[in-house]
Amino acid sequence: MSTTTVLIVVAIFVVATVLLGALPFVHRARQRRSGPAPPHTPVAVSPPPAQRADEPVAAKAPSPATFASGLASSRRTLRDRLASISRRRPDETTWEGLEEALLGADVGVTTTMATLERLRTTAADQGIVDAGELVHALAEGMRTALDADRSLRAIAPEREGATPVWLFVGVNGVGKTTTIGKVGARLSAQGQSVVMAAGDTFRAAATDQLQTWADRCGAELISGSSGADPSSVVHDAVSAAAARGADVVLADTAGRLQNRKNLMDELAKVRRVADREPGAVAETLLVIDATTGQNGLSQARAFAEATDVTGVVLTKLDGSAKGGIVFAIESELGLPVKLVGLGEGPDDLVDFDPDSYVEALLGVDAD
Numbered sequence: 001m002s003t004t005t006v007l008i009v010v011a012i013f014v015v016a017t018v019l020l021g022a023l024p025f026v027h028r029a030r031q032r033r034s035g036p037a038p039p040h041t042p043v044a045v046s047p048p049p050a051q052r053a054d055e056p057v058a059a060k061a062p063s064p065a066t067f068a069s070g071l072a073s074s075r076r077t078l079r080d081r082l083a084s085i086s087r088r089r090p091d092e093t094t095w096e097g098l099e100e101a102l103l104g105a106d107v108g109v110t111t112t113m114a115t116l117e118r119l120r121t122t123a124a125d126q127g128i129v130d131a132g133e134l135v136h137a138l139a140e141g142m143r144t145a146l147d148a149d150r151s152l153r154a155i156a157p158e159r160e161g162a163t164p165v166w167l168f169v170g171v172n173g174v175g176k177t178t179t180i181g182k183v184g185a186r187l188s189a190q191g192q193s194v195v196m197a198a199g200d201t202f203r204a205a206a207t208d209q210l211q212t213w214a215d216r217c218g219a220e221l222i223s224g225s226s227g228a229d230p231s232s233v234v235h236d237a238v239s240a241a242a243a244r245g246a247d248v249v250l251a252d253t254a255g256r257l258q259n260r261k262n263l264m265d266e267l268a269k270v271r272r273v274a275d276r277e278p279g280a281v282a283e284t285l286l287v288i289d290a291t292t293g294q295n296g297l298s299q300a301r302a303f304a305e306a307t308d309v310t311g312v313v314l315t316k317l318d319g320s321a322k323g324g325i326v327f328a329i330e331s332e333l334g335l336p337v338k339l340v341g342l343g344e345g346p347d348d349l350v351d352f353d354p355d356s357y358v359e360a361l362l363g364v365d366a367d
């Protein structure tokens, strides 16, 4: 064999070895890039356990990866900014950078200032001299602040015999009806019998939209004529659900702007009626579109005043660079974020998980 042939054989051997060795990394890198399976990919699941009426509704546990993909755009902005801060020793520009990063992720002025004030105290107390540690302490502080009870109530407090009603409220187009469909799908899969109330009598197509979701998850829909009083539709649905011994009523309402007093009064009436025998309001869930940003806060204030909101559903987090609004809503208004919408399909709903959220938002975990 000539020297050239020997060199060629050795070169082929070296290249083949390098390529084979790299394969697992290539595979892992591909997995990391592509993230979790898309939400619509069917996955084999074991049958869910039957739900007892007094149990909080079971969580569909979100993995950090689910949140990470949902918050991808928030993460890119906030995390990239924090990464450049982490490489420096903390000085005033570090603090400015942190402020900019939090404001950019829509945490809001008030919450950002309060958070950084607490972080300054922590940094002084713990003698933090490294910007990376500071970012870590920020994650820890945010995680500690997100300590609300997020369980969804299967029955109304102190109204055990009554048929529980979950009322969905919010401004136009935020995803109320879609969320009812997703929640109905989840509860039906858990073996609960669900009645849906078509309380949006304002928009002509609203009942058809809810009917499609009801058919999909085997729920019964109670509706009224177009323009009917939404309170009476909800009342009819609660009576029908009580008569059939259904487990829960999911009540839709028409979207409304928070500054329209007559419409907010109408909503307060729907809630009062839903809370009368034989029903009891177990959850009033305010649906907020994550892409709305800081306006979500003023919505939350007005709806909480009119309807005694028990929790927030944050929708469209899949398309938002504004994931910080979650933190602002909880910190400023004390309203627990209970559910998160990550897409338009029936499975694109996860329970809000603070650990995954902070990790996904800041790119560092809080431990």
Ligand SMILES: Nc1nc2c(ncn2[C@@H]2O[C@H](COP(=O)(O)OP(=O)(O)OP(=O)(O)O)[C@@H](O)[C@H]2O)c(=O)[nH]1
Pocket (backbone or CB within 6 Å): 170, 171, 172, 173, 174, 175, 176, 177, 178, 179, 200, 203, 206, 253, 254, 255, 256, 315, 316, 317, 318, 319, 340, 341, 342, 343, 344, 348
């Ligand atoms: N990407 C994404 N889209 C969503 C999500 N939730 C709802 N949508 C979409 O948002 C649009 C509005 O949703 P609806 O459920 O009709 O909103 P609504 O609050 O009931 O609207 P009104 O009844 O008109 O006030 C629809 O196109 C939904 O498919 C979500 O979590 N992610």
Ligand SMILES: [Mg+2]
Pocket (backbone or CB within 6 Å): 176, 177, 178, 200, 206, 252, 253, 254, 255
């Ligand atoms: Mg609707």
